[in-house]
Every structure is written in C-alpha cells, then in structure tokens.
Amino acid sequence: MAALSFTLTHTSARSAARAGVIQVPHGRVETPAFMVVGTQATVKSLTPADLRELGVQIVLANTYHLSLRPGAELVARLGGLHHFMGWDGPLITDSGGYQVFSLGFALEHGVGKQVGMFPAEAARGGGPRPAQGQKPKLARVDDDGVTFTSHLDGSTHRLTPERSIDIQQQLGADIILAFDEPTSPLHDYDYTRQALERTHRWADRCLAAKTRADQALFGIVQGGAFRDLREESARFMAARPIEGFAIGGSLGKSKQDMHAILEWTVPLLAEDRPRHLLGIGEPEDLLEAVERGIDLFDCVAPTRYARHGVLYTHRGKLTLTNAVFREDPGPIEPGCTCSTCARFSRAYLRHLFVAEELLSYRLATIHNLHFILSLVRQARQAILDDNLAAYREQFLQQYLSAEC
C-alpha cells in the first residue's frame, strides 16, 4: 500500500479549487486543510487532546529544531515522533531547508539571508532569531548541502538532502519534505535559478535516499517570483515519483505576486497529488489560495498572534490588551463555539494577558486555531456546495471591513 493516497472528492467548475481526502498511515486529512505547527514537537501550550477537540487533522513539526534538540536519534529510540509527542494522528515534517537558510548570511554570494527576508514564509516562524548583541549566525551553501551554526549553542552542523531524509525517517512523520534551498525576494534571477537547480538535484537525491515505504515525500517547488523558473520547477516536480508538492521560497512582494505565482505553478502540478503552500496562513490568503488549487497550509500566525493577544474574529483581528476591552463581559467573538469563547470574557482574557499569566496563551491559541480551522472547513464545504467564490466574498467583506 502506498504511504499516501489522495482522493479528489469534488473539483470546482468555476475555479481551481478542489476538495479531497488524503489517507496516510496515521489517519485521514480532509482537504483543503490547515496543518497546525508544532515546531518543537508541541503546538505551543496545547496537548494532543486539545488538538483533537479542536478538530486538528495534521500537525507539522520541524526537522531543523528537532534534530538539534532533542535529536532525531533520541526521538527514534523513544519510538518516533508520534509516540514521543503523544499525537497519534497524521504528522508532517519539513526538511529544515527554510530554517537553515534563514539562519544567516550565505557567504559565498554575499546576499543576506537573515530571518525576515522570506516574507512569504516569515509567519511560518521556524526561523530562529539571533539574540540581541549576538553576531548573525551563518549558513554556507554548496552544491552538496549546507553547513550552518546552531542557534542554540553555536555548534556547527551539516545538512544535506541525505541527512535531511535520514532525520525525517528517524522522526517518522507520515509526510516528509524534500530538502530545498528557498530564495528571498532580494535574490536576483541568476541566483534564484542556481538555487532552483540545486533544489531539483537535491529532490532527486532525497528520492534516492528515502527508504521508508510508510512515509510520503513531497517535493518543493522554488523559483521565486520568476514565471519561467516557477514553471520549470513545477514541471520538474510533477515529473517526479513523489506523493505531493509544496510551494516554497519567495512568493514575491505583494499578494498579487503570490496569486500570480500560484496561477503559473498550480496548473502544472499533477492534479492527482496534494499541493501544500508553505507558511501561509492569513485568512484572506487561505481563501485566495484555496481558490487557486491549494490543498494544504501550515503557518504559525494563528498560534503566534494568540501569544501576543491578537485574536481573529469575523470582523477582523482584535488586540485583547487594548483598554477598550477592560470591562467587556462578552466573549472574544459572539457566536464562536470554541471552548474559550464558551467560558471566558474579553475582560478576563485581557486581565490574563496584562498580568502575563500562562493561561492567556493557551486560551487565545485555542480560539485562533478554532477560527482558522473552521474557516478552512467552511471553505471545503463551500467547494462541495459549488459556492466558494460567494463564501469568500462574504467572508472577506466582513473580515476586511473593520479592525475591532
């Protein structure tokens, strides 16, 4: 049996949107799906039981972080990542490429690759930030792989396609990603092409290195905001015997750029395999990307916003610490069915945030994940009902009309 099967349940007549079902060893994922991020083998502040209650279908964990701490070998000896973190549902690990390249300067070509230079993926949050007063961490790419400095202790490490697959096989997620070299909007055409070619060679090396039959491999399409490169990369990946596609790297400098990149790329990706847009998670982006044929998303935005007291509502984002909520007896959003809104007022949540109480992060995270997961679930239903465009219009009109 294949590690992954993908069934298209319904394809929209009026757009590239589709609803499907992914089956992997640890369960099924109804797509479009939002994958919650558990960088260090935990979705910050939540237990696996909380994730189940929220309707989370699949969790994304981080090869870079977990290989440095606690170490992939240790996780393997303890029975693999599912057992280690107590999550028995579908899991995906990224390849470490994004985190390694966001570490520091790529010395050999003098182009900065510091954190924050990958706007499209910045919200993905894997990228470690240099501590204040520290020198920027360094990553040096060559055709074989990347040598980089750990953000934890400054020790030197090496990541190659083979090592990335080795780590991901030890972690044992249902879906693993090929090791890639993402580029930023500051990279020129020539460098983006070089990185693209490396990414393609590395994808084939990942395919060759992979031995576990119970894991599905996704290849990552690169090419920045350059149409011919994106198309070349999409055609390259579509021709590979991989179980799915991810779209990574620079998605340009605006939402229009991102839409264009999706419109160039997605039609070239074989329809029978799932498509994952890396690191994108704003509500408006999710809906636009679903309409352009994306099946899977991951993003730290909902959980990171939550920890800063920024909460999603259908009328835009709300910042709980604002004084206006000091005595507000209502829930974050009236009508919301999450366990936080069922039990706690804005005034209480604001108090928890102002007092820097640990419970604040958890309650806010529950609300934000509930919001995003519901949005994607409703988008899926709208696809099935053939009215995604109307759903999107209605949602965005309200969502973008006002910031609470």
Place this chain on the structure above:
Amino acid sequence: MAALSFTLTHTSARSAARAGVIQVPHGRVETPAFMVVGTQATVKSLTPADLRELGVQIVLANTYHLSLRPGAELVARLGGLHHFMGWDGPLITDSGGYQVFSLGFALEHGVGKQVGMFPAEAARGGGPRPAQGQKPKLARVDDDGVTFTSHLDGSTHRLTPERSIDIQQQLGADIILAFDEPTSPLHDYDYTRQALERTHRWADRCLAAKTRADQALFGIVQGGAFRDLREESARFMAARPIEGFAIGGSLGKSKQDMHAILEWTVPLLAEDRPRHLLGIGEPEDLLEAVERGIDLFDCVAPTRYARHGVLYTHRGKLTLTNAVFREDPGPIEPGCTCSTCARFSRAYLRHLFVAEELLSYRLATIHNLHFILSLVRQARQAILDDNLAAYREQFLQQYLSAEC
C-alpha cells in the same frame, strides 16, 4: 442560613487529626483539604475544567494582587470573582496582609520585612519580589492600617481592615480572611506583641465592617514563635464570632518550631470551626499539620515547583531537567493516575522544559497538584480509617528516603 457550616465527620482517637465537611455557598469541601492557589484569578496554566478534573475543591485568590489588577470594583461589576474567572466552586481570598507586609521595609521600627523573611509563608508566593536594580518597595504600618507601594507601577495605596473587607466583599469569595499584620522570625517579642495586638483590633474592625451574609470570615492567629502570644491570639480568635481560623505569620525557624506552635495553638481553637494553616504545602508538613488538627492548607509550592521542572513522586522530588531523564521513556511516576503520567514520558517532558515550551508548565502543574491533592485525600481516608499515623510513617519513609 450561615455562610459556612462545618461538620466533623470523624475525630482521631490518637491525635488531633479530624475529617470534616465544610459547606459554603458554592459547594462543599471535604477536610483536610489542600486549596490550590490562583493568585491572579487563575491557577497558573490551568483552566477551571482542569481543576475540576483534578478534584480541586477550593481555590485561593489574592486580595492584594486583584485589588491592584484588574481592581476589585471591576471584578464586582463583571459579576464577582467566581464568574470572572469561570470557577463556580468554593473560593477563598486572603486579606492582603501578608503581601503588603512582605513588600518592603516597615520604616517606623527599622526592621526589614522584605520578601523571604517569612519562611513559613514564603512558599505561599503572594509576595512580589523587587526587580533587580530596583529599590526595595516600602510599606508603612500604623494603628489604622498600612500604606504601601504597588509592585506594578510604584503607585501608593492604603489598606485598612475596612478596605480589605470591602475588597473581599467585592470579589465575593465564599471565605474571606481578616486583615492582619504577620511577623517574621526576625521580629523580637515586643514587636511581635505590638503586631499581635494590632491584628486583634483589626480582626474586630473586620467583623464590624463585614456586611455580606453569604461570606464566611476567618480570623488569623499571630504571635510568631512565642508561646504566650500564640496562646493569647488563639484564645482571642476563638472568642470571636468568626466562622474559622487561620494560623499565620512566623512559624519559627525549624519544623520543630512549627510543630510546637501548632501544638500550643490548635487546642485553643474552637473544635467546631475549621483551621487553616497559611502557606504550608510540603508533603511532610501537610501530614504533620493534619495530625495536629489542621483542616485547610494553601501553598504555591506544587505549582511553583512544577514551573521549575521539580516534580513530586513518592520517592521524593525529581528535577526533570536532569540529564539522567534525557531518554527516560517512563512517566514522572510509575502508577500515577494523573493525565500527564498517563500520556507523556519523562524524556518528552524534559525536552519541553529544556526547550522552554509552554506546555511543560501545564503538564508539570497537573502532576504536582494531582500528587498533593491525592496525598491530602489519602490522609483524610486514613483519618476515617483511624490509621493516619501508619499512613504518615509509610509515606514519609519512602518520600524522605531518596531524592530521585
């Protein structure tokens, strides 16, 4: 109907230990009971639903902290503390005395009262610590009350018996405490007597100020480690029309001192009313105090230890961050029935602590509260079975034999 009724279910023939039931407007509390501390209207990292699952019977919140933030008037306008924090079970608030006096110097008599000077209550944790480099905060006591500086913003506030009762009435807990002046082991006999006399006058002012019939008032016995003062204070409180007693202030310099103070004090406290030992929570102390007739405890130790990765087991406390647990696949304590031990290994919990993940604090807090609550529940059962001494011996022999 009285705000509090106390039924003695069983009194030990061989010691002062007793098992009882307290009934207050928001429910019943089987004693001896450990009251979990929710200083800022939240037990750190846990929801009220978690507390129910843990079998928490009663929560202690903090007058000092809540009056400064978010303010008692605000809590009252939002329906009172139960509604505000989403806990519909029994609640107790302390009077603010301990926190106010632990703020800084009592200028008028030149004796330091900084945090850390009340060893018996240090683990109670209410006392704010001056930030590094900050000048010590100040509190000035007079016969009418205390003027003190907020640890939050340096603003000046005044707390008197009447104001403490006013705040506690606005918060609306089932049980409130009289405003007192605790003393430290560094205070001499004369000052301890002065403070005691103030505490007694203030208790009568609290009684006079109290207007809510649905709240029970406990008086606080002071007197430091001086036998005649403790006895005088116990007799004074026993003669007052209050619903219960708390024992506060300095409990001497050793466990032997604490035991002696309990042995002087408890027999003088009317048997028909519950006795609360303020700020004590180490397992060995709980059992010794139960045997000496204490019914109620509160302490931040279990939750504070948890946040530092220090976990209770029947073989002593275990520090999860120790390297020895790096690959340990077992639970914190084999046989433990808490939800953390049911699902997570020491290796995973250690990883969460080392990675400073939010979930670590929550999972460890659940285990530690489960441990302490179970201990006190089992002690209660042992009282009912007339074998508390044997239970205590057996527990302590194992508990004190080894640090894991």
